[in-house]
Amino acid sequence: MEKAKISASQLFILMVLFELGSALLVPLAIDAKQDAWLAILLGMVFSFVLLLVYHRLYLYYPNLLPTEYMQKILGKVMGTVLAFVYILYFMYDASRVLRDFGEMLLAFAYPDTPLFIANALLMLVIIYTIRKGIEVIARSGELLFIFMYVLAVAGFILIVSSGLIEFKNLQPVLEEGLFPVLKVVFTQTLYFPFTEVIVFTMILPYLNNPKKAKVTMLCATGLSGINLIITMLINVCVLGVNLTARSQFPLLSTVQTIQVADFLERLDVFFMLALITTIFFKICVLFYAAVVGTANLFKVKSPSRLSYPLGLIILFLSITIASNVQEHIHEGLKVAMFALHIPLLVIIPPLLLLVTFLKNRKKHRRKTFD
């Protein structure tokens, strides 16, 4: 653990930026067609439950990184193995996001550039950032948060003033009933992006005021959930359900339709700017968690030096995980969900909580009997 402290507002900002990360990019929950917004809303609400689980674990061990307290809960060997699995999960997630980002850039702006170069450049900046530690990440987050929101508000105003929004596209509501919506929630939205905040359990120990953790986490999830809902609403209203479902990057297509006053057209570059910012933070947080976790597990003295090798690993992983976009998306939606998300995000943390709870009860009982 490094000697750094971040404040509650910085944690809030990091969480919002993280969750918006690559979720702004993809057609989120579009399998629920017009009710995508409902699916996101339900996903957000259900993820509060899991958030509370993570928070409770944090409360039991407020100064320890999860890699450490896993060892305490499950014993040294099992704990180390589990922690290592989580670290690998963070790195895989980071490489997925990096791949998403590279694909986006190549799809609409730089079609001739090799994927490796686009990813490598971003990775260089991220490695430079990680070496400086969590405080610098948090501070940069504060600055760029304002920048992002200015872009978002400006974009929203432009869309509204272009007269593109048609609320009729949202009807009929719940055309096929609630079941498809719930299916989407439990297979996709709950995990991506909401419960990926498990990575923040690696950052919570740096909070300077542990009492504010719960409120901050819930508010951040709420705010980013609302943002995502608004984004998907706008996407469906402007483009219509079919086009949104067919698009790789629906927000990009929405931004491309902005036409104001005859000269503000094709503002997709601003979309790119906003997205680079959010994805930058998502990868930074995931990568940072991996670096700090590794440094902690293997007792490395200077974690900054670890950032180079791990960064290179993530870079190469992002190139090799899929050979084309379709495979990448398929992996993300179908394979990763069962193999990674459900066990690591939904099953194990409550188990850990249960074990801790029982251990504490035993301790209490022993104490009261003595």
Add this chain to the structure above:
Amino acid sequence: MMTMTFLLTSCWSKKELTDLAIVAAMGLDKTKDGRYHLTLQIINPGNVAGGMQGGGGGTQSPPVTIYSASGDNIVEASRRASGRISRRLYYAHANLVVVGEKLAREEGINTLMDALDRDPEFRNTSTLVIANHSTAADLVKTLTSVDKIPANKVLKTLEFTQRKWGENVKTSLQDVMKSLESPGKGTVVSGFRLVGNPQQAEKLDNLQESAPAATLQASGIAVLKQGKLVDWLYGKPARGTVWILDKIQGTDINIDWAGKKEAIAYQTVRQKTSVSAQVKNGKPHISVHTRVEGDIGDMEVPVDITNPKVITKIEQSVRKEIKKELKTAIERAQKNKTDILGFGEVVHRSRPNQFKKLKPEWNDVYFPKLNVDITVEAYVRRAGLRNKSFLSGIKENQK
């Protein structure tokens, strides 16, 4: 220095402005052997902008240059065209797509949509136009007088005529795609016609005359059923269709008065049309309600509009006139068995479950037999700068 040269030579996606051929409009036709024929209108920057470089005396060259190519699909045709152009085709500013009438009738535009939709460079917001009684190539090759770039003329004409007269609509590719995907699968696209000799239209001397012999004009609305052109609408049915689609912004309705036909001109300022649907006993039922506000523009008979009762009577006449027009439009669409008015979508939105049963045969069975209730509210708000008509003034003086 080394890094700079290294970086400069290896930036892959660089597009220098001088290496780009900016495409202003694209025309799609079908050739005799079933391949696509692409006609590209490329802007000559030096002739359009009137750059500083000493100015060109001597021969004036046209502001656009036309290149064509053929291929089995649009992508192939576009790449083949590179053999004729000294630059790379750049579609990001192509705001106009013209589809030839033959292509629209025989094959339909459905197959063209994917290439244009998928490409990151091409804009989804570009306008789609169908060439009326000509080929797209002829339309694209025409030079125009007031606007240097002919594509601009087409676009701006469409925009202003939609606002002022209402018989044409400016439909973007995205709108067309949306309505083709809707349950009715019918859509309307504006048509443009080349009036005059196509050979003459390509020449620069066409522009030297004050009244050019060959011009482009907006003409009619094309009705597309499942992507294929089935009918052209002109005049009242066209305007009625646009009216029901809620796209009228301003137009002129003439009503008969005191025995004279088309005596009073009523200019609409604002209107709102709403369509609602009900399903009774498995039978769908549509109500169209429109609310119009407008001013009086011209009175060719002496009318005393300071009397409110007269105004009410004028409003009623306007109502009748509009209802007649809307009815003509609906009947025409029903005759074509194409739901271009979006009624299917309305039923789908309000009664999704029942629409599921009706959907497969909507166009052919249910739509033509639809009962449509039309209610019109028309209001006269103002009458320009004068109250009584000029003719009433004369009449009074003669008394």
Add this chain to the structure above:
Amino acid sequence: MVKLIKNYRRVLESMSSFFKDRKPKKKRQQNDENQTTDYPIEQIQVSLSGNLNMIKRKTGNSSDVVIREIKMGRNSDIKTAIVYVDGIVDNQSIQEYLLQSMMKDDHKEEINQHNALDLLSEDMMTIGNISSITNLDDLFASLMAGDTLILIDGVDRALSASTKGGEKRSISESTTQMVVRGPKGAFTESLGTNTAMIRRIIKTPDLWMESLKVGRVTKTDVTLMYIHGVANDKVIKEIRQRLNRIDIDSILESGYIEQLIEDETMTPFPTMYNTERPDVVAGNLLEGRIAIFVDGTPFVLLAPAVFMQFFQSAEDYYARFDIATSIRLLRIFMFLISLIAPATYVAVTTFHQEMVPTTLIVAIAAQREAVPFPAFVEALLMEITFEILREAGIRLPKAIGSAVSIVGALVIGQAAVQASIVSPAMVIIVSITAISSFATPSFDMAISARLIRFLFMLGAATFGFYGIILVLLMMVVHLCSLRSFGVPYMAPFAPFIPVNNGDTVVRLPWWTLRQRPRLISANTVREGKSQRPQPPSSRGMVNRDLEEGDNNEA
């Protein structure tokens, strides 16, 4: 032969006395006050001639060292001498006070070797500041600083009278930081004048000064100034430590000190603020900063510094809040323009042509038809030309100055465009950039913007907007990682302290800025409550029919 031996002996003697003088210099012991007859080997000699010889030898018989011998005492047998360096002393005070009091005073009859110093210093001298010197280092230090030395035969101490003077520049207007409204005087090269100007503005006894001499050869006076209770003690200690650590032979300007004590050298951004205006220094002292004055330069250093400071000018605080806020926003906007304008132009015309409206892109394409270079090379050429013009313009004498602007603007700009070497749009962009870069009040920040601009252009030329955004991200991360004497460089943005943000990008009215910057000062209360100015009665409509005694008009 005998002569040789005599010479040899003389040489030996002088060498031995030479060595006797040299060796003890290494030890710095204080001698005792006793006036013994044995020679204190390292210190001031008892014999006056010995002392004078030593002084002459040490200064190499410099022609501006003046030695004036005076005879005092009952029988005029006490030989005294005054030594001073002509040019850095105030001749008038030497003549009127020193010499006069020594030569014309009645007490001079009573002087003898034993009470000479006391009598001189306590009864006879009419100069204000007199101190007694016992070792050679202090002797030469005060001689070279402009004090007058008074040596007495038979006494191994000397007196030094403070007679610093000489020609100094008078207080004139500031040439680098001009304001329309506000005090116009600027610092001069003399340390005493400068500190006095601050004292005149801040009249509290809590304004403390500490002096030290830095630089082995130049022995420059450096003064630390801060307001006790408002400034942070840890920072003061840190600055003192760093100043004491400096081991360099010369300090010619405050820039030397800045570069030797700053937090981070590998950054284009300055982490210490410098100014030549006393009101700016006073304002910053009141916020809890520490000022470092260096003798010989009018530029005073202020630590710690934060990023926003470099965009604030003194005038912001004297103008009312609406105009001050607008001008601040304009400044920041212009800074951003000067950073990314050429890069944006290059990126848009090379990679993202779809963003530009069609008519504009056609116009730009028409201009670029005839230009042989790619956009990036063109931009680089124009920027470098402009930098050359700027550098040349600084050093030109005033007479030729206007010729340069004619050459630069008309000939190079216009002719280059017509010769189709650059396009007109590029010239416009470069001119706008150059003008915007002058809007930054602080010269250091403008220079860093100049350098970073090239980096942005490089990023734009290789990857378009992606490159620009990557460089921007790196810049943001770099800025956030800087600290200036413990204070994060981007405070109060990151970490976000809402109450301090009233004075950053905007400038809220004075009655709202109630707290000092929390991370810089130790005592954050600046203003009392309810400072908002209000006329005595309400501004709206006031009812008239109130009973007597019910009015609570304050």
